[in-house]
Amino acid sequence: xxxxxxxxxxxxxxxxxxxxxxxxxxxxxxxxxxxxxxxxxxxxxxxxxxxxxxxxxxxxxxxxxxxxxxxxxxxxxxxxxxxxxxxxxxxxxxxxxxxxxxxxxxxxxxxxxxxxxxxxxxxxxxxxxxxxxxxxxxxxxxxxxxxxxxxxxxxxxxxxxxxxxxxxxxxxxxxxxxxxxxxxxxxxxxxxxxxxxxxxxxxxxxxxxxxxxxxxxxxxxxxxxxxxxxxxxxxxxxxxxxxxxxxxxxxxxxxxxxxxxxxxxxxxxxxxxxxxxxxxxxxxxxxxxxxxxxxxxxxxxxxxxxxxxxxx
Amino acid sequence: xxxxxxxxxxxxxxxxxxxxxxxxxxxxxxxxxxxxxxxxxxxxxxxxxxxxxxxxxxxxxxxxxxxxxxxxxxxxxxxxxxxxxxxxxxxxxxxxxxxxxxxxxxxxxxxxxxxxxxxxxxxxxxxxxxxxxxxxxxxxxxxxxxxxxxxxxxxxxxxxxxxxxxxxxxxxxxxxxxxxxxxxxxxxxxxxxxxxxxxxxxxxxxxxxxxxxxxxxxxxxxxxxxxxxxxxxxxxxxxxxxxxxxxxxxxxxxxxxxxxxxxxxxxxxxxxxxxxxxxxxxxxxxxxx
Numbered sequence: 001x002x003x004x005x006x007x008x009x010x011x012x013x014x015x016x017x018x019x020x021x022x023x024x025x026x027x028x029x030x031x032x033x034x035x036x037x038x039x040x041x042x043x044x045x046x047x048x049x050x051x052x053x054x055x056x057x058x059x060x061x062x063x064x065x066x067x068x069x070x071x072x073x074x075x076x077x078x079x080x081x082x083x084x085x086x087x088x089x090x091x092x093x094x095x096x097x098x099x100x101x102x103x104x105x106x107x108x109x110x111x112x113x114x115x116x117x118x119x120x121x122x123x124x125x126x127x128x129x130x131x132x133x134x135x136x137x138x139x140x141x142x143x144x145x146x147x148x149x150x151x152x153x154x155x156x157x158x159x160x161x162x163x164x165x166x167x168x169x170x171x172x173x174x175x176x177x178x179x180x181x182x183x184x185x186x187x188x189x190x191x192x193x194x195x196x197x198x199x200x201x202x203x204x205x206x207x208x209x210x211x212x213x214x215x216x217x218x219x220x221x222x223x224x225x226x227x228x229x230x231x232x233x234x235x236x237x238x239x240x241x242x243x244x245x246x247x248x249x250x251x252x253x254x255x256x257x258x259x260x261x262x263x264x265x266x267x268x269x270x271x272x273x274x275x276x277x278x279x280x281x282x283x284x285x286x287x288x289x290x291x292x293x294x295x296x297x298x299x300x301x302x303x304x305x306x307x308x309x310x311x312x
Numbered sequence: 313x314x315x316x317x318x319x320x321x322x323x324x325x326x327x328x329x330x331x332x333x334x335x336x337x338x339x340x341x342x343x344x345x346x347x348x349x350x351x352x353x354x355x356x357x358x359x360x361x362x363x364x365x366x367x368x369x370x371x372x373x374x375x376x377x378x379x380x381x382x383x384x385x386x387x388x389x390x391x392x393x394x395x396x397x398x399x400x401x402x403x404x405x406x407x408x409x410x411x412x413x414x415x416x417x418x419x420x421x422x423x424x425x426x427x428x429x430x431x432x433x434x435x436x437x438x439x440x441x442x443x444x445x446x447x448x449x450x451x452x453x454x455x456x457x458x459x460x461x462x463x464x465x466x467x468x469x470x471x472x473x474x475x476x477x478x479x480x481x482x483x484x485x486x487x488x489x490x491x492x493x494x495x496x497x498x499x500x501x502x503x504x505x506x507x508x509x510x511x512x513x514x515x516x517x518x519x520x521x522x523x524x525x526x527x528x529x530x531x532x533x534x535x536x537x538x539x540x541x542x543x544x545x546x547x548x549x550x551x552x553x554x555x556x557x558x559x560x561x562x563x564x565x566x567x568x569x570x571x572x573x574x575x576x577x578x579x580x581x582x583x584x585x586x587x588x589x590x591x592x593x594x595x596x597x598x599x600x601x
Contacts, residue, residue, distance in 0.1 A: 029504070030419035034431055037416035037479065040471055041434055047449040048441070054449065104339075111336045118333050122340050127590060129343055131583035132576040133533035133550050139557065139572050140346045143353065143565050149361075151349055180343065185594060192591040193599065230598045241442040244535045248554055262444055262536075269448045270540055282445035289440050300598075 052286075054279035061273035073280040083281070085256050086264040090285075092171060093246075093260060094239035097178040101235055102228065104179065105186025110216075112187070113194050123191075130184045138245030141177045145249070165250055170257045174246045178239065186231040193227030194220065226304045233296045240289050261285040350576075353569035361566040374570035378556070383571075386564065387555035388544060391571060394552035398575075400463050401538075401548060402531040405470035406478075406524050413478040414520070418508065420479070421486025432483070436596065438476045443536045446472065451540055461543035469537050474527035477596065481526070484597030485519035486512070522589030529579040549575035 055073055059066035077083045112119045112126070129137065144152045145164035153162050164173045201219050210218075243262040246252070252259035252267065259267070261281055269278025353361065355370035377383050384390045419425070420432050450469060451460075459465035489512060497507040513520075535550040542551065553575050556568040583590065591599075 027425075030423040030425040030428065033415035033419035034428075036412035037435070037475070038431060040412055040475060041431070043468070044438065044446065044472055045434075047446045047453060050449040050453075051445045108336070108339055111332050114329065114332060116329065116333060118336060122336055124584070124587070125340070125344065127583055127587065128347060128580060130594075131529060131533075131579045132347075133535060133579070135533075135535035135550050136553055136572045136576050137346070139553055139568060140350050142557070143568065144346060144349060149563075149565065180346065184343070188591055189595055189599065227599050230595050234595065237440040241440070243443070248535075248557075262442055265442070265444045265448075266540075269444065270451070275448055275452065278444065278448050282442050282448070285442045286445055289442065290437075293437070293440055 051279050052283055054275050055283040057276050059275040059279075060277075061275070066276075073276050074284075077277065077280050077284070082256060082259075083264070083284075086259050086261045086281070089171065089256070089258060090240060090242070090260045093175060093178070093242060093258075094236055096172075097175050097182070097239050098232060098235045100175070100179050101183045101186050102232055104183045105231065106190050106228065108183065108187040109190035109194055112191055126184045126187060128184075129181050134181055134244035135248050137177060137181050138248035141173075141180070141245070142249050145173060165254070167254050167257055170250050170254060174249055174258055177245050177249065178242070181245070182235060182238075186235065189227055189231045190224065193224050197223050223307055226300065226307045229296070229300045229303050233293070233300060236296070237289060237293060240292070241285065350569045350573055353566055354573050356566045358564075358566065361564070374566045375574065378567055378571045378574065383556075383567065386567070387552065389547045389552045389555050391549075391552055391574070394547050394549045395574070397463065397466075397546045398532055398548040398550075401466045401470060401546075402528050404463065404467040405474045405531050406527050408467060409471060409474040409478045409527060410520070410524055413475055414482060414513075417479045417482035418486050418512065421483040421489075422491070432480070435476045435479050438472050439596065441472070443472070444540075447537065447540050454541055460541060461545045463546055465541060466538060466546065466548070469541060470531045470534065472537075473530050473534055477527045477530060477593065478523045480596035480598075481523040481593050482516060482519055484592065485516040489515050518589070522586045522593055525582050525586050526590070526593040529582055532579050 056068055056070060057066040058069045058072070108126070112123050144150045147153060147163050148160050150164070152158070152164065153160060156162075163169060197220065201223075202215055205215050205219060241262050242260050243266070246258055246260060247263055247266070250258045252263040262285065265278040265281035265285070267278075268274045268281060352366065354374055355372070356363075356368060357371055357373070360368050378391050381390075416431070416435075420428055446469070454460040454465050459468070493515070494507045494511050497511045498504070502510065532548075533550065538546075538548045538551050542548070547555075549571075553568065553571045556564050556571050586593075
């Protein structure tokens with residue numbers, strides 16, 4: 001962080017003892033500063049709570065007077081195979097994308113860390129896919145996926161037969177786009193982590209004649225673990241609620257091959273105007289995300305404490 | 313940069329270096345090819361758009377079409393207006409987020425107070441909340457109170473994207489700022505408020521700039537909020553781009569690519585300018601870098 005000039009002392013002529021602020025008012029200071037943000041939180045939480053409430057109503061655009069129906073929506077949706085298909089698709093997507101992006105991201109970070117000329121040039125452009133809107137990434141890839149006119153089949157020599165967004169391939173194609181967009185995210189996080197590591201343990205083990213792989217596995221990976229975990233948490237959470245590029249590429253199709261939970265909720269609430277159904281989907285998704293987040297954040301806390309301890 | 317010391321595990325002249333560079337090259341072909349292809353497609357004529365040629369005479373007419381009334385006829389969205397809408401919404405959301413987020417981030421970075429962790433984690437949880445959970449009720453509410461398809465409505469809901477980013481990034485900047493500097497100012501007779509404005513704020517200025525620009529990118533790139541909460545009057549670019557895909561049953565690949573390129577340019581330029589700060593921003597200060 002850059003430092004600026006120290007504060008000028010006020011001119012003696014105007015210097016007065018500042019009126020002491022009573023202790024109780026000083027204690028309130030952080031609360032007062034947080035009030036606007038808390039108000040915004042409340043303003044956003046209100047529709048959120050309302051959305052949760054919808055899950056317990058029979059609310060649809062055609063229903064004039066929604067009434068409380070308890071857990072009936074949950075019972076209906078939890079016994080609906082389409083919901084479980086969505087859960088399976090979402091988990092398939094999230095696990096595959098997170099694993100591939102983490103492995104590739106670590107690999108790219110290690111390659112860039114060598115600080116060669118090519119590496120330094122590539123580091124500048126690494127993040128470009130990450131910075132364009134996922135929906136636009138979806139649009140671009142959609143143009144390339146087209147079996148007849150798309151450039152992918154042409155470049156890869158697949159003729160016009162390979163259907164990227166077909167029944168069995170669509171899920172992998174949308175994962176491929178996710179990998180394209182978000183692998184740089186993992187890579188820059190891990191790279192920053194590698195560069196913040198202390199050098200002494202590596203120098204010491206190099207003197208002892210340790211191999212590169214040994215150092216990577218026994219030194220770098222354990223010390224890097226908190227960084228990797230942060231990347232995994234962000235990726236996995238985001239994948240669970242994936243929408244943008246999948247929606248523009250397949251809209252959940254073909255059939256329900258890529259109908260993730262958010263797309264299912266969109267179809268229920270916005271297309272079919274079944275607000276309750278969509279909200280129930282989202283309520284369940286939110287519960288999944290919340291519980292996963294709680295678990296992963298506790299793992300992260302442990303890892304950070306361990307990493308901090310090992311540096312002493 | 314060239315004289316930077318080698319970090320752990322780095323070797324400049326290892327024999328595996330060539331292989332490693334080759335591996336990097338493969339990734340970058342994969343990574344940049346879609347962007348290059350988008351540019352090429354955007355420069356092709358209607359007749360060439362379904363071809364997979366790499367060599368052709370480039371034309372800028374697609375950009376003109378996208379921005380003209382011809383583009384509006386195809387998509388029923390005025391793309392120039394869409395750009396303006398995106399700018400208004402994103403700048404508006406970022407300004408509101410800064411005004412309310414900086415004090416909150418300062419409070420959270422300086423003091424541990426009762427409930428501070430709860431407030432911070434509630435804000436962070438926005439980051440991971442499924443958007444539709446909030447949008448469905450907002451869709452109903454906005455339709456009732458007339459905020460549907462308005463800039464004010466979009467600015468309000470974009471807080472969900474921009475606020476957590478700004479508060480969490482700036483909190484970590486305020487935490488890193490030595491408290492002694494402010495205390496020195498207080499000893500010199502500054503009031504708390506003056507110490508904040510004259511000492512703390514200038515010190516985190518780079519953080520504020522980076523957080524604001526990153527929040528701008530995220531807001532600009534958002535798709536699902538405007539998809540559901542705007543109609544044809546205040547459509548932002550992310551939604552407008554997709555309109556070219558199905559225009560009148562006919563595909564306009566070259567126009568789509570041109571529109572996508574225009575929409576992607578501001579975030580790309582901003583990102584290149586704040587690259588140094590990206591790690592901290594993207595991880596919301598969870599790992600300080």
